Amino acid sequence: MNETQNKERKTGIVVLLTAITMVVEIIFGILSGSMALLADGIHMGSHVLAIGLSWLAYIYINRINAREEKVNNDMLLSLSGYTSGLLLLFFALFIIVQAVKRFIEPVQINYHDAILVAIIGLAVNIVSALLLHNHGRAVNKEANREVHHDHNIRAAYLHVLADALTSLSAILGLTAAMIWGISHIDTIAAIVSSMVIIKWSVGLLRDSGRVLLH
Numbered sequence: 001m002n003e004t005q006n007k008e009r010k011t012g013i014v015v016l017l018t019a020i021t022m023v024v025e026i027i028f029g030i031l032s033g034s035m036a037l038l039a040d041g042i043h044m045g046s047h048v049l050a051i052g053l054s055w056l057a058y059i060y061i062n063r064i065n066a067r068e069e070k071v072n073n074d075m076l077l078s079l080s081g082y083t084s085g086l087l088l089l090f091f092a093l094f095i096i097v098q099a100v101k102r103f104i105e106p107v108q109i110n111y112h113d114a115i116l117v118a119i120i121g122l123a124v125n126i127v128s129a130l131l132l133h134n135h136g137r138a139v140n141k142e143a144n145r146e147v148h149h150d151h152n153i154r155a156a157y158l159h160v161l162a163d164a165l166t167s168l169s170a171i172l173g174l175t176a177a178m179i180w181g182i183s184h185i186d187t188i189a190a191i192v193s194s195m196v197i198i199k200w201s202v203g204l205l206r207d208s209g210r211v212l213l214h
Contacts, residue, residue, distance in 0.1 A: 004061055004073070007058050014051055018047060018051060018124065021121055022041050022045045024120070025041030028113070029117075043091070047091070050088065054155055056080075057080035061076060075211065077150055080155065081154060081204060082204075084152070085151075085201050086201075088155070088158060088204070089198060089202070089205070095191075095194045096190075096194045099194070103187055106183055118171045122164055125161075128160045129161060132157040133157070158200050158204060162200065169190060
């Protein structure tokens, strides 16, 4: 199994794990009547779409290579990474908009259910991150430093990290809000995590964009 095939396999596993978690969150959110869980499930669905895009890029490249046809792998992977970076930026901005709405119109939060599912989501994201870790990097021996060379797998990795960061901020924010009775703490945590995600997405767009412009 070559490196690209290995990335296809691992990215596919991440898509499957994320999709299963998405379905569980949506079903649990409907059954429990928790809008917070339902919204989180829908949000995870957006990442299934983005990571699925990275997975399809590897499937396409491997099928082309199997037929011994010529294809610019770097360009295709960077294009997929750039598109995924745009989705990542959009999701972060969407979270900020929703958080601002929460400030204006606070809602009743089912803290225990929301925290439980956020913990499950975080565990899934940790496993996914371990699967994708270091696959988007290569060592530049001359400069003796690590550099990114596969923006597609990096995009998938950042989506997983974004989900993990969102879950972690939700756990901390919901716990603090439940203990102190201040629901806005959860909203503030969401905004802070979104700002970090925006920074990641801008970096991905810049680096993958450079490859596309050459």
